[in-house]
Amino acid sequence: MARPSKYPPELRERAVRMVLESRVDYPHEAAAIRSIAAKLGITSTESVRKWVRQAEIDGGVRAGKTSEELAEIKALKRENAELRRANEILKSASAFFAAELDRPNRY
Structure with missing residues (x-):
């Protein structure tokens, strides 16, 4: 920052x-x-x-680029980075839950 x-x-x-x-x-x-x-x-x-x-x-x-355009680009880059992090979290969660579904039941 x-x-x-x-x-x-x-x-x-x-x-x-x-x-x-x-x-x-x-x-x-x-x-x-x-x-x-x-x-x-x-x-x-x-x-x-x-x-x-x-x-x-x-x-x-x-x-x-005007100040407004620069501010918009900065905001879009921040949003893009946040969405990429969210996607990584969702990929990890889906891989975790998929692995849980593939395990045989112990009961």
Whole structure:
């Protein structure tokens, strides 16, 4: 299971908004990300870059899987794993009971 985020969603949204609004003030996007991450006390500029990319995808500016699609895929994978475990349990139980039926009675 993934660890909870170190940064609250409000801070993420603020950082993304600031980067998107200040792109014109910096020579390139990486400089804007570095500056804003430092201003907001975010230690990893890579985190901010990922947040910006995901916001662009969610906004339809960039191609990729949206946050909703990623959440749905994650939920489906979890459900798939649970169903596989249930199938294994049922296979084991059916093999156990089939073996019980094949045994001769002692009485």
